[in-house]
Amino acid sequence: MTTGEALATTPIHEHVLDNGLKVLIKEVHTAPLASVWCWYRVGSSDEGPGTTGVSHWVEHMNFKGTINIPREQVKGIIEQHGGFWNGYTWLDQTTYVETAGRDTLDRMLFIESERMANCLYHPDDCESERTVIISELQGGENDPKQLLDEELTAVAFKAHPYRHPTIGWLDDLKTMTREDLYGHYRRFYVPNNATLVVVGDVDATTTLRTAERYFGPIPAGPTPRRTHTREPQQLGERRVTIVRDGTAAYLKLAYHAPALTDADFFPMLILDAVLTGAKGLNLWTSFRTPPPQRSSRLYKALVNRGLASSLEGSLLPTRDPFLYSLSLTAIEGVTLEALEEGALAELDVVRLGGVTAAECARARTQLRARLVFENDSVTNIGHQIGYFETVASWQVYDSLLSRIHAATDDQVLAVAARYLTADNRTVGWFEPTRVQGLAPGVVGR
Amino acid sequence: MIARFGLSPFRQVLDNGVVVIVKASHATPAVTINASLQAGAVFDPSAHMGLANFVARTMDRGTNTRTADDIAMALESRGASLDVRINRHVVSVDCTCLVGDFGDMLGLVADVLMNPAFSPEQVALRRSEIVTALRQEQDDPAAMASEGLLRLLYPGHPYAKHPHGTVESVEVMPESALRAFHEARFVPGSLSLVIVGDVEPELAVALAADAFSCWKVAPLQTQQLPPVTKSVGRQRLVLPMMNKSQADIAYGFVTILRSDPAYYAYLLMNNVLGQYSMGGRLGESIRERQGMAYYAFSALDANVVRGPLVVRAGVNPSNVDRAVTSIDEELTRMAAEGPTERELSESKRYLVGAMPRTLETNAGIARFLQTAEFFELGLDHDQRLPDLVEGVTREDVYEASRASLVPSAAAVVIAGPYEDRG
Numbered sequence: 111m112t113t114g115e116a117l118a119t120t121p122i123h124e125h126v127l128d129n130g131l132k133v134l135i136k137e138v139h140t141a142p143l144a145s146v147w148c149w150y151r152v153g154s155s156d157e158g159p160g161t162t163g164v165s166h167w168v169e170h171m172n173f174k175g176t177i178n179i180p181r182e183q184v185k186g187i188i189e190q191h192g193g194f195w196n197g198y199t200w201l202d203q204t205t206y207v208e209t210a211g212r213d214t215l216d217r218m219l220f221i222e223s224e225r226m227a228n229c230l231y232h233p234d235d236c237e238s239e240r241t242v243i244i245s246e247l248q249g250g251e252n253d254p255k256q257l258l259d260e261e262l263t264a265v266a267f268k269a270h271p272y273r274h275p276t277i278g279w280l281d282d283l284k285t286m287t288r289e290d291l292y293g294h295y296r297r298f299y300v301p302n303n304a305t306l307v308v309v310g311d312v313d314a315t316t317t318l319r320t321a322e323r324y325f326g327p328i329p330a331g332p333t334p335r336r337t338h339t340r341e342p343q344q345l346g347e348r349r350v351t352i353v354r355d356g357t358a359a360y361l362k363l364a365y366h367a368p369a370l371t372d373a374d375f376f377p378m379l380i381l382d383a384v385l386t387g388a389k390g391l392n393l394w395t396s397f398r399t400p401p402p403q404r405s406s407r408l409y410k411a412l413v414n415r416g417l418a419s420s421l422e423g424s425l426l427p428t429r430d431p432f433l434y435s436l437s438l439t440a441i442e443g444v445t446l447e448a449l450e451e452g453a454l455a456e457l458d459v460v461r462l463g464g465v466t467a468a469e470c471a472r473a474r475t476q477l478r479a480r481l482v483f484e485n486d487s488v489t490n491i492g493h494q495i496g497y498f499e500t501v502a503s504w505q506v507y508d509s510l511l512s513r514i515h516a517a518t519d520d521q522v523l524a525v526a527a528r529y530l531t532a533d534n535r536t537v538g539w540f541e542p543t544r545v546q547g548l549a550p551g552v553v554g555r
Numbered sequence: 556m557i558a559r560f561g562l563s564p565f566r567q568v569l570d571n572g573v574v575v576i577v578k579a580s581h582a583t584p585a586v587t588i589n590a591s592l593q594a595g596a597v598f599d600p601s602a603h604m605g606l607a608n609f610v611a612r613t614m615d616r617g618t619n620t621r622t623a624d625d626i627a628m629a630l631e632s633r634g635a636s637l638d639v640r641i642n643r644h645v646v647s648v649d650c651t652c653l654v655g656d657f658g659d660m661l662g663l664v665a666d667v668l669m670n671p672a673f674s675p676e677q678v679a680l681r682r683s684e685i686v687t688a689l690r691q692e693q694d695d696p697a698a699m700a701s702e703g704l705l706r707l708l709y710p711g712h713p714y715a716k717h718p719h720g721t722v723e724s725v726e727v728m729p730e731s732a733l734r735a736f737h738e739a740r741f742v743p744g745s746l747s748l749v750i751v752g753d754v755e756p757e758l759a760v761a762l763a764a765d766a767f768s769c770w771k772v773a774p775l776q777t778q779q780l781p782p783v784t785k786s787v788g789r790q791r792l793v794l795p796m797m798n799k800s801q802a803d804i805a806y807g808f809v810t811i812l813r814s815d816p817a818y819y820a821y822l823l824m825n826n827v828l829g830q831y832s833m834g835g836r837l838g839e840s841i842r843e844r845q846g847m848a849y850y851a852f853s854a855l856d857a858n859v860v861r862g863p864l865v866v867r868a869g870v871n872p873s874n875v876d877r878a879v880t881s882i883d884e885e886l887t888r889m890a891a892e893g894p895t896e897r898e899l900s901e902s903k904r905y906l907v908g909a910m911p912r913t914l915e916t917n918a919g920i921a922r923f924l925q926t927a928e929f930f931e932l933g934l935d936h937d938q939r940l941p942d943l944v945e946g947v948t949r950e951d952v953y954e955a956s957r958a959s960l961v962p963s964a965a966a967v968v969i970a971g972p973y974e975d976r977g
Contacts, residue, residue, distance in 0.1 A: 140582040141915045185832045185839065190901045192908015211908060238846035241871075246849035248800035249869045252696055252971075355798035357694040358687060388634065399636050399651060404627035414623075416680055419687040441683045442690055472632050479585075479634025479653050486583050486916045542694075 122495060122504060123314045129330040130302025133321050134495050134504055135314045138488050144310030145209040145492040146218040148225065149500045152298035153202045154276040155338055155430070161286055163278015164294045166199040167243055171291055172206070172299075173197070174235045176224035181232070187221065188214070195221075200276055200393070202429040203500045204298075209489045212311040216320055222306065223324035226299050236288040244284070247277050254356050254540045255437065262538035263433065265350045266364050270341040272432055300331030305499045309492040338430055341366065348536040356542030359440040361418075361449050363457075364536045365529050367434035370427040371502050376513045377521035378425055378434065378529065383473030384465055384522070385457075386423030386436065390480030391510065393426065394493040399483060402476050407469070408436065411456035416441055417449050429501050433536075434529065446539045461530040463523055470519045477514050561938040562914065564924055565756035571772050572744035575763045576924050576934075577756040580917055586657045586752030587917035588650040588664055591925050594740035595644040596718035597860075598778060603732045605685070605720015607740075610733050611641045612681045614671035615648070621666065623677055635660050637667075643718055644859060645929065651918070654753040658762050661750075665766035668741060673733045685725050692719075697869065699794050700805035700970040707790045707966035708809050708863055712781055742773040747928045751917040783861045785809045789963055794970040802872045802971030806882050807865040810959050813857040813930050819943050820951035821855055821864075821959070826902040827894040827952070828885070828960075829853025829866060836885050837866060845881065847874045859930075864959060872973045879967060886960040893953025907941045 123135040152165050175181035188195040193210020206225060208218040250256045260275050267273035277283075306325065308317050344366060368374035382389070387403025390396040403409045403421065412418040422437045440449045485491050498507035506513070564578040599606045615637055616623040630637050635652035648668065652660040692698040702717055709715040720728075746767075750759045785808070811821055829837040834852040841851035848868045856862040866886075870878045894902070914920050914937065927936040 141911050143911050143915060185843075186901050186905070189832050189905045190908075192905055192910070192912070194909075194912070209912060211911060238843070241846040242842055242849055245801065245847065245869065245871060248871060249849055251800040252803075254694065357690040387631065400638050402627075402631035402634060402636055405624070405631040413684075414680070416683060419684040439687060439691070442687045443683075476631060476634040482583055482585050482653060483636075483651055486585070486918075488915070 122508065123318070124504070125318055127301065127322060127326055129326065129328055131325050132305045132499065133318060134305060134307045134499060135312070135317050136309045136491065136495065137312060137314055138309055138491065139311050141488070142212050142311050143209060143488050144212045144215045144218065144308060144312050145207065145488040146215070146222060147205055147207045147307040147492045147496040148222040149203055149205045149305040149307065149496040150298055151202070151303050151336065151500055152204050152334065153200050154274065154278075155201050155271045156298070156334075156336060157271060157274070157278075160282055161290050161294070162274045162282045163243070163276070164286060164290055165204055166276055166278065167239065167283070167286065168291055168295050169197050169199045169204050170239050170243060171231055171236065171295070172225050172229050174232065174239070175230050177228040177230070179221065179224050181230070188218070191217070201272055201432065203497070205496060205500070207489065207492070215308070215312055215317065219320050219324045223328065226301065226304065226325070227328045229295060231288060231292045231295065233288050236291060240283060243277065244280065247280060247283065250277065254352075254354070254358070255360055258352055258360050258362050258538050258540040259437075261350050261352055262362050262364055262536055265348050265538075266366070266433055266536040267341055269339040270430060271338060272430065298334050300334075301325060301328050302330045302333050305496055307492045307496040307499070309495065310488040341431065344534050347532045349538070350536070351539040351541060353541050353543055355544060356540065358442070359446050359542055360540040361438045361440065361446055361453065362435060362538035363453060364433040364435040364538070365534050366431055367425055367529060368525075369429060369431045370506065372431070374525050374528070375427070376517040377525045379477065379514065380470055380473045380517055380522050381465070381526055382423045382425040382434065383476050384469045385460065386421055388473060388476035388480050389423070390477070390484045391427055392484035392490060392494055393497065395484050395490050396480065405472065407460060408453065408456055412438065412449070412452055415452065417444050417452045427498070427501055446541060450537065457530050461526050463527070465519070465522055465526060467519050470522050474514055478511060481510055561935065562920065562924070564934055565760070566934055567760050569743070569764050569767060571767065571770055573763070573767050573770070574747045574928065575760050576747070576749045576928060577754070577759040578751045578920055578924065579753070579755055580751055580920065581753050583917070584654045584753050585917060586652055586654055586750065586754050587921045588661060589749040589921040589925050590648040590664055590668060591645045591747045591749070591929065592668070592741060592745045593644065593775070594646040594736070594745070595641050596716070597643050597713040597780060598736075598740055599713070599716065599720070600732075603728060604716050604724040605718070606728065606732055606736050607646065608641050608719045609681065609685060609725065609728055610736050611639045611646045612685060613673055613677055613733060614737070615639050615667045616677040616681065617672040617674050618666045618670040619672055620670070626663065626667070629659070629663055633660070637664070641718060643714060647925070657752070657754055661762050662766050668746065669767070669770050671737060673730055673737075675730065678730050678733065682725060682728065685719060686722050689719060689722050689725065694796075696796050696799050696801070696803040696970040699796065700803040700968045701865070701867070703792050703794055703968035703970060704805040704807050704865060704966055705863065707792055707968065708786070708807060709783060712783060714860060739776050742775050743767065743770045744772065745775050747925060749921045749924045749928070751920045751924070780860060783809055786964055786966060790966040792966075792968045793973065793975045794968065795972070795974050796970055797972050799971045801869050802875050802969055802973045804868045804870065804875065804878055804882070805865055805968045806879065806965055807863045808959055808961070808965060809861050810855065810864045811857050812861055813859065815857065817951065817955055818857055819947050820955040821857060822906070823899060823902050823944070823947050824889070824894070824952045824955045824959075825853055825855040825864060826906060827898045828889055831898070831902050831905060836889065837868070837882065840881050840885055841868055841878055845877070847871070847878055851878075872971060875969055875973050883962040886962050889956045890960040893949055893956055896949055899949050899952060903944050903947070906944050910937065910940065
């Protein structure tokens with residue numbers, strides 16, 4: 111066997127253009143591909159009442175043509191080169207990606223420069239997209255787990271804007287104007303609030319020159335201020351119960367958790383792996399491979415004992431303290447009381463010092479493996495570099511493994527004791543009011 | 556440089572009939588093992604709907620020599636993942652591990668495939684999980700619409716049955732049925748083992764031969780699937796789910812076999828109609844122009860059975876009728892005119908140009924090789940695919956559209972907060 115480290119070992123080249131745009135380039139020559147990611151420090155946490163969801167809607171509008179890319183030329187602009195493009199918005203960031211053959215690099219950089227400076231926001235497109243986004247919201251609400259997540263997050267935070275969903279509240283989506291959208295775009299889409307990442311079969315020097323050609327002329331703007339209310343310490347357990355028609359019962363437990371840059375984050379990451387198996391740290395790709403969770407604490411306590419049919423833990427690397435959440439589906443016939451009691455009993459064992467050195471060692475091994483698995487393509491690597499730069503700094507990405515190994519067993523025990531407390535907890539129930547049979551349906555011609 | 560010079564995988568058939576296909580890729584210090592057997596849901600006996608899925612969910616939870624906990628610890632102390640899935644034709648076991656653990660993990664995969672224990676305790680746990688999952692699906696308009704469509708398109712055919720069975724069939728599934736299914740369907744001649752990653756082919760084959768050497772040759776029971784007939788009239792099924800916010804539409808037809816010479820014309824037709832860029836013509840109409848849906852697309856599943864072409868869209872209940880009309884209109888236009896030369900050219904460039912991305916990761920290569928093996932497309936399929944796509948003419952796609960896109964013969968299912976006014 112050989113040791114394939116080709117994707118991991120090349121350096122990241124950092125350069126800041128005169129207008130403040132940070133450019134990060136990593137040469138990876140394993141496939142004739144290039145991936146371009148353009149990141150903006152704006153997400154749903156930068157929104158207030160009346161305009162919740164504006165960052166996500168702006169993201170949609172930034173696929174609708176620019177001054178130099180007419181609307182009718184948008185369709186297929188990357189696909190005709192065999193590539194894909196996409197974007198997403200979340201709590202702390204908005205990002206756009208293109209991955210295609212390396213010969214398409216020039217075009218990808220051109221598209222991102224246009225997106226930064228020249229999007230059109232035609233009123234008709236704004237209106238058409240309003241209903242698309244409402245459809246996206248309503249599609250999500252079809253899933254009871256998503257409904258529960260939305261309600262629970264809003265209860266867990268009373269001050270910080272992490273409390274509202276990234277897609278926004280329905281009423282805001284109905285009333286926001288084209289001016290709200292365009293104003294948000296102009297305020298946050300400036301080079302000094304962005305990071306451009308290029309990973310792939312490229313030459314770093316040539317790539318930087320091309321980036322300067324396209325992005326250099328874009329003037330800097332006032333650096334947007336990101337002022338978030340610090341969430342006050344929670345003083346007691348909170349609860350929310352949704353009672354609706356449904357076919358399964360869901361339990362969600364959420365604890366306020368450390369931000370990425372907090373010293374507690376990596377011990378907490380190990381704790382999560384002990385409790386529910388290691389997920390890795392790549393929001394773009396980690397969910398595609400199921401976590402190794404059958405030897406985890408909560409799986410053994412809840413799934414192996416016939417209380418839950420599925421279990422998911424989530425600790426996300428965020429700019430401000432977010433939530434550590436545990437999502438459980440009750441086995442049919444098991445009450446939410448019994449499931450909650452079982453989960454809290456096991457969490458109490460852990461909180462009171464029940465994590466072993468062997469469990470911590472296994473968690474570190476799992477996390478190391480996930481770092482390998484989640485960095486298997488230029489797209490995934492580009493995501494990680496840009497993600498960590500936007501939330502903290504790209505050097506965090508480069509040092510993930512050492513940070514995981516630097517977190518001691520004692521620190522893991524300490525974060526379990528500090529965070530898994532009743533006062534820090536929000537409990538969510540989705541209680542189905544009736545179990546539906548298969549709808550018979552109405553057949554016709 | 557995989558895409559430039561072709562995959563050129565190594566393929567060897569072991570003495571007992573196991574097919575081993577290996578592709579070395581040194582991009583990461585990891586290996587993907589994909590084991591696929593012809594043991595999917597179409598092989599469920601009529602008395603035991605959901606049996607194949609039940610077997611798949613239970614087989615990795617203990618063998619004759621390892622407990623479920625032993626298997627969990629063997630995998631998870633190494634950070635490896637193991638995932639067993641079924642579709643209508645095959646069961647596949649996917650294992651991803653670090654290269655240093657490859658030999659041990661291959662041995663574990665072999666043990667799971669050959670010697671599952673189906674202990675009463677594990678069968679009981681998995682039964683409860685499957686029942687819960689089936690209940691969850693009953694509350695999911697997208698799943699309900701998709702399964703409802705197959706019931707309309709394939710009356711009397713195994714495709715019409717839910718691959719995971721029903722709550723009733725799973726609740727009474729006997730352990731003996733699991734063992735009998737495993738004995739009948741899990742034989743070496745049915746196994747295609749694809750290994751991709753940081754390992755040399757000769758070593759991978761030697762390890763595979765060692766892992767599966769004790770598996771005795773046994774005949775694979777053949778099963779003749781009933782013929783599929785295309786509906787001549789329009790069918791419509793409404794599944795009211797009034798507790799939901801959005802309705803899901805599944806609209807489709809029976810099309811062709813994967814082995815049909817017209818397959819690549821259908822592939823391009825589907826790409827133009829409901830894939831290219833953001834959902835092809837359907838996405839352009841329903842999402843971009845009319846703002847009715849977050850998603851609108853089509854998917855083609857030509858298989859060893861004449862597979863379905865399915866159009867899907869999720870819309871507000873007040874837009875259901877308008878969305879169905881828009882689908883009718885786009886299909887009628889495609890059948891009447893075919894694609895434009897420009898559309899065809901762009902879709903060809905997309906499908907050919909996407910190959911390097913498709914084959915960038917170990918998992919992507921493994922999926923591609925497993926598909927090529929299942930449909931007997933050849934070891935050089937990645938090299939021939941560009942010519943197969945390029946060789947399709949506008950007339951070919953036009954003909955495929957005329958033959959398949961007939962709204963008056965479509966099956967349409969609507970699941971969600973919607974009730975037929977008629």
